[in-house]
Amino acid sequence: MADKQFKKKISDALDNNVLRGALGRFGDAYVISREKAYEGYDFKEISDNIAEVKSYAASHLDEMIDQFEKQATARGAKVYRASTGEEAKQYILELAKKKEVKRVVKSKSMVSEEILLNKTLMSAGMEVQESDLGEWIVQLAGQHPSHMVMPAIHMTKEEVADVFSGHLHKLNQPVIAELVKTAREELRKSFLEADMGISGANMAIAETGTLIMLTNEGNGRLTSTLPPTHVFLVGIEKLVPNFEDATHILQALPRSATGQQITSYVSMVTGPTPAYYPDGTVQDKEFHIVLMDNGRRKMYEDEKFKKTFQCIRCASCLNVCPAFQLVGGHVYGHIYTGGIGTILTNFVNSEKDAQNPQNLCLQCGKCSEVCPGQLDIPQMILELRNRMGEKTGLPFTQKFALDVVSNRRLFHSMLRMASIAQKPFTKGQPVIRHLPMFLSGLTEKKSLPAVAKVPxxxxxxxxxxxxxxxxxxxxxxxxxxxxxxxxxxxxxxxxxxxxxxxxxxxxxxxxxxxxxxxxxxxxxxxxxxxxxxxxxxxxxxxxxxxxxxxxxxxxxxxxxxxxxxxxxxxxxxxxxxxxxxxxxxxxxxxxxxxxxxxxxxxxxxxxxxxxxxxxxxxxxxxxxxxxxxxxxxxxxxxxxxxxxxxxxxxxxxxxxxxxxxxxxxxxxxxxxxxxxxxxxxxxxxxxxxxxxxxxxxxxxxxxxxxxxxxxxxxxxxxxxxx
Amino acid sequence: MHKDQQDDLYNKFKTKIELVSGECYRVNTALEASELVCNVLIEKGIKDVALLNSPISQKGDFVNTFEKKGIIVYTDNFRQVTPDAQAGITQVNYGIAELGSLVQADADVNQRLCSTLVPIHIALISTDKLIPTLKDTMATIHSLPEIPGFVGFITGPSRTSDIERVLTIGVHGPKQLVVVFVDEEVGGVA
Incomplete structure (x- = not known):
C-alpha cells in the first residue's frame, strides 16, 4: 500500500500544472506520430523479430558476453565486466586518473545515471558535462531525468531559461530556439576540450563487437570523434546476437520512442578509431567498454522477469500510461520511471524502492499493446505486488477485507446488510453521492451505486x-x-x-x-x-x-x-x-x-x-x-x-x-x-x-x-x- | 543498376530527406556537382569550407572552382579548422532510399570532423550507391571484409525536442544538410 510520503509526491505532481500540461500534450501527440511512423510497416512482425533475437540473447547470456568480449578485444577494445555499479565506477575512475583526465563529456547514458557515475568522477575533481540537451538541463538543475528518452520533459522553457541564466551568468530568454543555440555554444567548448568521452549504447552486437547508439542532436557522434579516450558504459541487456539483428531494433526504436522513422544519427562503433591527441598527432584512441550487470542477471534468471531483456528502452510504455501521464517520472522515485521502470528499480535498486511505485499501475494493459519487445509489463508488476504481499503481508484493513471476500457466507451476508445500512447515504436514490470523512475522496468525482435491494x-x-x-x-x-x-x-x-x-x-x-x-x-x-x-x-x-x-x-x-x-x-x-x-x-x-x-x-x-x-x-x-x-x-x-x-x-x-x-x-x-x-x-x-x-x-x-x-x-x- | 530503378530510389530518397529538412540535388557529372555546390555555397553566404578530398571532389575539381569564386578551401588540418569553418564537404559511402539516410562507413576521424562540427554539411554521393532498404544496407555493411571502425547514418540536420517537445533544428551537429547525387561513375570512397 502506498505510504503517506508517496501520496504527498502524487498530490504535488498533480498540482503541477506545467507538468500535467507538458505530459498531456506529449501523450496525445505521441500516439499519432507513433502510428504515422509505423505506417506501411508490420509492427507485429518487427516485434516478433525483436522478441526472437533478444530472447535468444537472454537465454545464451554468457555465450553472448564471451563472444562480444572476444570480438571487441580482437578489434582493439578493452572490455571490462562489472558485476556491480560500484565496480563500474571504480574502473572508470581509475582509468580517468591514469589518463590524467580533467574534463569528461558524456553523451546520453541511463546506466551512468543508474549508478550515479558523475558524482564519483566529480568528487575526484573532474569536470563532468552531460551533452544531451535534456540531460544537461537536468544536470544544471540538479535533478534526475524524469523520462528515459526525454529527460527534461517535466520542465518549461521558462524554467530552462532560469536554470541557464543561473549557471551561465547571463540572462537567457525563454525562447526555445535561443536556448538550444546557447546549449550548442556552451557544449561545443566541452566537446573540444574534453579528454574523455563517456557514452551509453542502445545495442551491443556479440558477433562483431559493435556498439550502436541512436541520437538526434549529434552528441553521440561528437563524443565518439573528439576525446582521445572513449568509454562505453553498457548494461548487459543491450546484447544482440548478430549484426543484422540490429535491423529490427533500428526499425522499432525511433518509431516507438519518438515517432521518427529513424533518428538523425545512428552511430556504430567497432573498436578504437583514430582520434586527434593534444599534441596534434592522429592515433587510435584509448577505447574501453564496461559491460555492467548490477542486478540485471538476477532479473533475467527469474523466469517471471526474463522478458525484461527484450526491452529496448523506447519508453513507449510510459508514453501511453494513463498514470504516468498524470504524475510524470519523478513520483517513481528512482532513475527508471513508469511501468518498466518500476520493474527495473525492483532489481537494480531494491524491492523496497519499487514498493510504492508498483501501486501506480492500473493493470490496463495499454503498455503491452505498444511494446516492441513484447513484454507483459502489467503481469510483471502484478508478480512484484504478489511477492511483496507474500513477504511483508498486506495492511490489516486490506487483509481483513480480502479475508471476508474469500469467505462466501460472511461476504454475502455483509453485502445484504449493506443494502439496508446504506440508506442514510443514498437518500432514496439508487446511487451514493457522498461519503463522510476519509471516504469522501471516493465520491468526490463520482457517485457510488447503491447495493441492490434484492441480489x-x-x-x-x-x-x-x-x-x-x-x-x-x-x-x-x-x-x-x-x-x-x-x-x-x-x-x-x-x-x-x-x-x-x-x-x-x-x-x-x-x-x-x-x-x-x-x-x-x-x-x-x-x-x-x-x-x-x-x-x-x-x-x-x-x-x-x-x-x-x-x-x-x-x-x-x-x-x-x-x-x-x-x-x-x-x-x-x-x-x-x-x-x-x-x-x-x-x-x-x-x-x-x-x-x-x-x-x-x-x-x-x-x-x-x-x-x-x-x-x-x-x-x-x-x-x-x-x-x-x-x-x-x-x-x-x-x-x-x-x-x-x-x-x-x-x-x-x-x-x-x-x-x-x-x-x-x-x-x-x-x-x-x-x-x-x-x-x-x-x-x-x-x-x-x-x-x-x-x-x-x-x-x-x-x-x-x-x-x-x-x-x-x-x-x-x-x-x-x- | 537499371536507370528506372535508380530514378525510383532517388525519388524515394529525396522525398524522405526533405521530410526531415534536408536539401537534395542530383547532377550528371562531378563537374556539374562542383558548379552546383559552389552556387549553394555562394547562396548561403559561405566564405570558407572544409573539404575532405574524395573521388567526386577531385574529378570535379572542387578546390579550383570554389577558389575562383573567392571561397577559402581547407583540405587538411581539420582538427584546427572545422570548429570555425562555415561548411564541410565529404563524400559518403551509401544512401538508404527507404529512410533518406546517408551512410558513412569510415574510421577516418576527418570524415566526421568535416560533417559534424560544421554548421552546414554538404554530402556527395554516387547515385549508384543508393540501397533500397535499411535491411539491405545492414546486409551490405555486414558483407564488408570487416565492419568499419565507424559507421554513421545521417538523416537530416541535427535536431532536438528536449524542451517542451518543440522540434528545433541544429543542436550539436549541423544545422543544414545538403545532399548532392552524382550519376557519373567516379568511384566510391574508400
Missing part, C-alpha cells in the same frame, strides 16, 4: 426462462457487481441466451472471482476464491460458463489456471473451466448473435472498451456487431474508446486522486461523441462511468450491453409477428 441470486429464482429449440445448458457466473449491484445485467444475459436456445443455470455456491485479492497482491485469498468457484461452477456439466464481467471472465479463463497450476486435480478442472468460460458479448457473437431486430427507436450510443475485454481477450468487434444489429441503435465511436476509465478495481479506492482525472478524460470523450448512451461490457467500468456521469451530466446514461439488449428488444417477437 441477483434471489432474482434468478423468479425468472421464467422461455426456451425454444433447446440446444444446451450454460452456467452463469455473476461476479459480485452483477450479483449485488447490477442484477439487471444478469437478466439481460439470460434473456439473450434463452433466445439462442440455451437454458441458464445459476450455481449458488459461486462467489467473488478473487480479482481484488489478485490485484492487491494476496495470492492466498485469490486461490481460495478460485477453488470455491471451480467447485461451485462444475464446468464439466455445462456447455459454457458465461460471465458479463470481463475481469471475472479473465479470472475464470486465466488466473484460476495460474493459481492452481501446482495441484494437478484442480488444475485440470481449472483448464476445463477456462475452455468453457466466455464473456457475454463474445459468447453471444460466437453463437451467431441475435436475429437483427429491436424497437427501432433511434438511439445514439458510443462504446467503451474495457481493458480486460479488449486487451486480455481481444474482443472488441463482437460487441459492436451486437449493438449495430439492434435496430434503432446508431453507434458513434468516441475518441480513445479503449483508454482505461480509471476504475481498475481497488485502484479507485487506493488512488481516487488519479482515478478521478482518468475518469474525467473518459467522460470528456463520451460527451464529445454526442451519444445519448455509453455502452460498456464491464460492470466495473459501468460503476465508474455512470458514477461520473451522475455527478457531471446526469442526462447521459451508461449501460451494459446485456441491459441495452433487454431494453431495445423488449417487443422483438411482437414486431416480427406483425
Amino acid at each position: 441477483f441470486r434471489d432474482v434468478f429464482k423468479t425468472i421464467k426462462q422461455d426456451i425454444k429449440n433447446r440446444k444446451g445448458k450454460i452456467a452463469l457466473y455473476a461476479g459480485c457487481l452483477i450479483d449485488f449491484v447490477y442484477p439487471r445485467i444478469g437478466e439481460g444475459v439470460i434473456k439473450a441466451l434463452n433466445e439462442k436456445g440455451y437454458e441458464v443455470v445459476f450455481p449458488d455456491g459461486q462467489s467473488c472471482c478473487g480479482a481484488p485479492a489478485t490485484y492487491m497482491g494476496d495470492r492466498g485469498n485469490a486461490r481460495k476464491c478460485a477453488i470455491m468457484n471451480i467447485e461451485a461452477l462444475e464446468a464439466e456439466k455445462v456447455d459454457y460458463v458465461v460471465s458479463a464481467c470481463p475481469t471475472c471472465t479473465h479470472a475464470l479463463k486465466e488466473s484460476f489456471k495460474e493459481l492452481l497450476h501446482d495441484d494437478p486435480a484442480l488444475a485440470s478442472r481449472a483448464e476445463e473451466l477456462s475452455k468453457k468460460a466466455k464473456d457475454f458479448s463474445k459468447l453471444l457473437f460466437d453463437l451467431g448473435g441475435l436475429t437483427p431486430g429491436g424497437d427501432g427507436i433511434p438511439l445514439k450510443v458510443t462504446y467503451h472498451d474495457s481493458c480486460h475485454l479488449k486487451r486480455s481477450m481481444g474482443v472488441y468487434t463482437e460487441p459492436r456487431k451486437i449493438l449495430t444489429d439492434t435496430s434503432g441503435v446508431q453507434l458513434i465511436e468516441m475518441k480513445e474508446s479503449d483508454r482505461c476509465c480509471g476504475f481498475a478495481g481497488s485502484y479507485s479506492i487506493k488512488f481516487p486522486e488519479l482515478s478521478g482525472p482518468i475518469l474525467d478524460r473518459k467522460l470528456n470523450n463520451i460527451e464529445e461523441s454526442g451519444a445519448d448512451v455509453v455502452v460498456v461490457d464491464c460492470p466495473g467500468c459501468l460503476m465508474q462511468i455512470s458514477g461520473g456521469l451522475d455527478k457531471r451530466n446526469p442526462g447521459l446514461k451508461a449501460i451494459h450491453t446485456a441491459e441495452l439488449l433487454l431494453d431495445k428488444r423488449k417487443n422483438v417477437k411482437k414486431n416480427r409477428v406483425k
Whole structure:
C-alpha cells in the first residue's frame, strides 16, 4: 500500500500544472506520430523479430558476453565486466586518473545515471558535462531525468531559461530556439576540450563487437570523434546476437520512442578509431567498454522477469500510461520511471524502492499493446505486488477485507446488510453521492451505486426462462457487481441466451472471482476464491460458463489456471473451466448473435472498451456487431474508446486522486461523441462511468450491453409477428 | 543498376530527406556537382569550407572552382579548422532510399570532423550507391571484409525536442544538410 510520503509526491505532481500540461500534450501527440511512423510497416512482425533475437540473447547470456568480449578485444577494445555499479565506477575512475583526465563529456547514458557515475568522477575533481540537451538541463538543475528518452520533459522553457541564466551568468530568454543555440555554444567548448568521452549504447552486437547508439542532436557522434579516450558504459541487456539483428531494433526504436522513422544519427562503433591527441598527432584512441550487470542477471534468471531483456528502452510504455501521464517520472522515485521502470528499480535498486511505485499501475494493459519487445509489463508488476504481499503481508484493513471476500457466507451476508445500512447515504436514490470523512475522496468525482435491494441470486429464482429449440445448458457466473449491484445485467444475459436456445443455470455456491485479492497482491485469498468457484461452477456439466464481467471472465479463463497450476486435480478442472468460460458479448457473437431486430427507436450510443475485454481477450468487434444489429441503435465511436476509465478495481479506492482525472478524460470523450448512451461490457467500468456521469451530466446514461439488449428488444417477437 | 530503378530510389530518397529538412540535388557529372555546390555555397553566404578530398571532389575539381569564386578551401588540418569553418564537404559511402539516410562507413576521424562540427554539411554521393532498404544496407555493411571502425547514418540536420517537445533544428551537429547525387561513375570512397 502506498505510504503517506508517496501520496504527498502524487498530490504535488498533480498540482503541477506545467507538468500535467507538458505530459498531456506529449501523450496525445505521441500516439499519432507513433502510428504515422509505423505506417506501411508490420509492427507485429518487427516485434516478433525483436522478441526472437533478444530472447535468444537472454537465454545464451554468457555465450553472448564471451563472444562480444572476444570480438571487441580482437578489434582493439578493452572490455571490462562489472558485476556491480560500484565496480563500474571504480574502473572508470581509475582509468580517468591514469589518463590524467580533467574534463569528461558524456553523451546520453541511463546506466551512468543508474549508478550515479558523475558524482564519483566529480568528487575526484573532474569536470563532468552531460551533452544531451535534456540531460544537461537536468544536470544544471540538479535533478534526475524524469523520462528515459526525454529527460527534461517535466520542465518549461521558462524554467530552462532560469536554470541557464543561473549557471551561465547571463540572462537567457525563454525562447526555445535561443536556448538550444546557447546549449550548442556552451557544449561545443566541452566537446573540444574534453579528454574523455563517456557514452551509453542502445545495442551491443556479440558477433562483431559493435556498439550502436541512436541520437538526434549529434552528441553521440561528437563524443565518439573528439576525446582521445572513449568509454562505453553498457548494461548487459543491450546484447544482440548478430549484426543484422540490429535491423529490427533500428526499425522499432525511433518509431516507438519518438515517432521518427529513424533518428538523425545512428552511430556504430567497432573498436578504437583514430582520434586527434593534444599534441596534434592522429592515433587510435584509448577505447574501453564496461559491460555492467548490477542486478540485471538476477532479473533475467527469474523466469517471471526474463522478458525484461527484450526491452529496448523506447519508453513507449510510459508514453501511453494513463498514470504516468498524470504524475510524470519523478513520483517513481528512482532513475527508471513508469511501468518498466518500476520493474527495473525492483532489481537494480531494491524491492523496497519499487514498493510504492508498483501501486501506480492500473493493470490496463495499454503498455503491452505498444511494446516492441513484447513484454507483459502489467503481469510483471502484478508478480512484484504478489511477492511483496507474500513477504511483508498486506495492511490489516486490506487483509481483513480480502479475508471476508474469500469467505462466501460472511461476504454475502455483509453485502445484504449493506443494502439496508446504506440508506442514510443514498437518500432514496439508487446511487451514493457522498461519503463522510476519509471516504469522501471516493465520491468526490463520482457517485457510488447503491447495493441492490434484492441480489441477483434471489432474482434468478423468479425468472421464467422461455426456451425454444433447446440446444444446451450454460452456467452463469455473476461476479459480485452483477450479483449485488447490477442484477439487471444478469437478466439481460439470460434473456439473450434463452433466445439462442440455451437454458441458464445459476450455481449458488459461486462467489467473488478473487480479482481484488489478485490485484492487491494476496495470492492466498485469490486461490481460495478460485477453488470455491471451480467447485461451485462444475464446468464439466455445462456447455459454457458465461460471465458479463470481463475481469471475472479473465479470472475464470486465466488466473484460476495460474493459481492452481501446482495441484494437478484442480488444475485440470481449472483448464476445463477456462475452455468453457466466455464473456457475454463474445459468447453471444460466437453463437451467431441475435436475429437483427429491436424497437427501432433511434438511439445514439458510443462504446467503451474495457481493458480486460479488449486487451486480455481481444474482443472488441463482437460487441459492436451486437449493438449495430439492434435496430434503432446508431453507434458513434468516441475518441480513445479503449483508454482505461480509471476504475481498475481497488485502484479507485487506493488512488481516487488519479482515478478521478482518468475518469474525467473518459467522460470528456463520451460527451464529445454526442451519444445519448455509453455502452460498456464491464460492470466495473459501468460503476465508474455512470458514477461520473451522475455527478457531471446526469442526462447521459451508461449501460451494459446485456441491459441495452433487454431494453431495445423488449417487443422483438411482437414486431416480427406483425 | 537499371536507370528506372535508380530514378525510383532517388525519388524515394529525396522525398524522405526533405521530410526531415534536408536539401537534395542530383547532377550528371562531378563537374556539374562542383558548379552546383559552389552556387549553394555562394547562396548561403559561405566564405570558407572544409573539404575532405574524395573521388567526386577531385574529378570535379572542387578546390579550383570554389577558389575562383573567392571561397577559402581547407583540405587538411581539420582538427584546427572545422570548429570555425562555415561548411564541410565529404563524400559518403551509401544512401538508404527507404529512410533518406546517408551512410558513412569510415574510421577516418576527418570524415566526421568535416560533417559534424560544421554548421552546414554538404554530402556527395554516387547515385549508384543508393540501397533500397535499411535491411539491405545492414546486409551490405555486414558483407564488408570487416565492419568499419565507424559507421554513421545521417538523416537530416541535427535536431532536438528536449524542451517542451518543440522540434528545433541544429543542436550539436549541423544545422543544414545538403545532399548532392552524382550519376557519373567516379568511384566510391574508400
